[in-house]
Amino acid sequence: MAQGARDQSEARARQGQSGHPERAVVKSEQDELAFRALTRKITQARGLACDSYKDRCLRRRISVRMRARGVHTFADYGRLLEEDALEYDLLLDALTINVTKFFRNVETWRALAPWIEGLWKARRGEVRAWSAGCASGEEPYTMAVALAETARRLGQPALLGRARVDATDIDRASLERTRAPAYPEAAFTEMPAELVHRYFTPEPPRRPVPELQRIVRVLKHDLTSEPAPAAPYDLIVCRNVVIYFDRPMQERLFTLFADTLAPGGLLLLGKVETLFGPARDRFRLEEPRERIYQKATPA
Known part of the structure; x- marks a missing residue:
């Protein structure tokens, strides 16, 4: 291709297929306005604080539904x-979907175990824990297993x-699955086999034993706009949320967690999340690799 023709071709590519850059700009502006109108509509209709989510996350997940329905524009x-x-x-x-499984990153739960034991001893078993953004229940039932194992090790079942x-979660379907827990084998690939056998029914879909279900309370809750469901907590787990x-909004959530945790709480x-903002000074990073923080106790 001659240099002149190549230059013209590259220019057209930069301008868009129509060859009119102003049309591309107008289309982009219209798309942005339609996206903003759509997120306002969702917030007004369902109370989801769309303006607190990252745009790329919102766009990607809305686009999933648009493709499913054969719709091509936000409008x-x-x-x-x-x-x-x-x-x-x-x-x-x-x-609000969140992919998870039992004992996800099992090394994290191993690192957390002695800290939970310390809480158990200090609270004489009256440990209050919060799974903030529980998805379909794997995380809170992992927490329940961790507490049960602590009680067993200490001879205090x-x-x-x-x-x-x-x-807690804002998603209706997630809450329904957590209230009626039944899980396929794929959910247990990171969980130690002896714990699966000890705390879940033998045949899939596996269900947690009654002792676990009795200590898990399922609540609808919007992290972005509501106070903590109870306080104080001794352990808050909020991973990949x-x-x-x-x-x-991240700073607001970290402050919420700091306000809600009891002194010495965890x-x-x-693993890719880091505590920052004003709440950072209220915590010590005890396990940097596993992102385990402890709230400082008053001097």
Whole structure:
């Protein structure tokens, strides 16, 4: 290709297929306006604080539903929501879905075990824990197993009933699955086999034993707009949740956790999440690799 023709071709590529850069700009602006209108509509209709989520996360997950319904623009999808109330539920599921499994990153739970034992001894078994963003229940039941194992190691299994794990989420389907827990074999690939046999039914779909189910309380809760469901907590686990929010909302959540934890309480974040902002000074990073923080006790 001659240099002149190549230059013209590259210029057209930069301008867009139409060859009119101003049209591309207008289309981009229209797309942005339609996206903002759509997120406002979702917030008003279902109370989800869309403006606190990262844009790329929102766009990606909304696009999943758009493709599923054969819709190509945000404006058209907004009109679809007005006509189909069920689509709101499906969209909310897509926006809040969180992939998890039992004892995910098992090394993290091994590192957490002695800290939980310390809490158990200090609280005489009355440990209050919060799974903030519980998805389909694997995390809160992992926490329940960790508490049960602590009671067993200390020869105090009868005290397990004094513990409690609050499992919260905004997603309707996640809460339903947590209230009626039944899990396929794939959910247990990281969980030590002896714990699976000890705390779950033998045949899939596996269900937690009654002792675990009795200490897990399932609650609907919106992290972005509601106070903690109870306080104080001794352990808060919120893994791979805050990463989806923008920085101001992350700071607000970290402050919420700091306010809600009892002195000496533990906060477990995801491995790619880091505590920052004003709340950072209220914690010590005890296990840097596993993101285990302990709230400082008053001097």
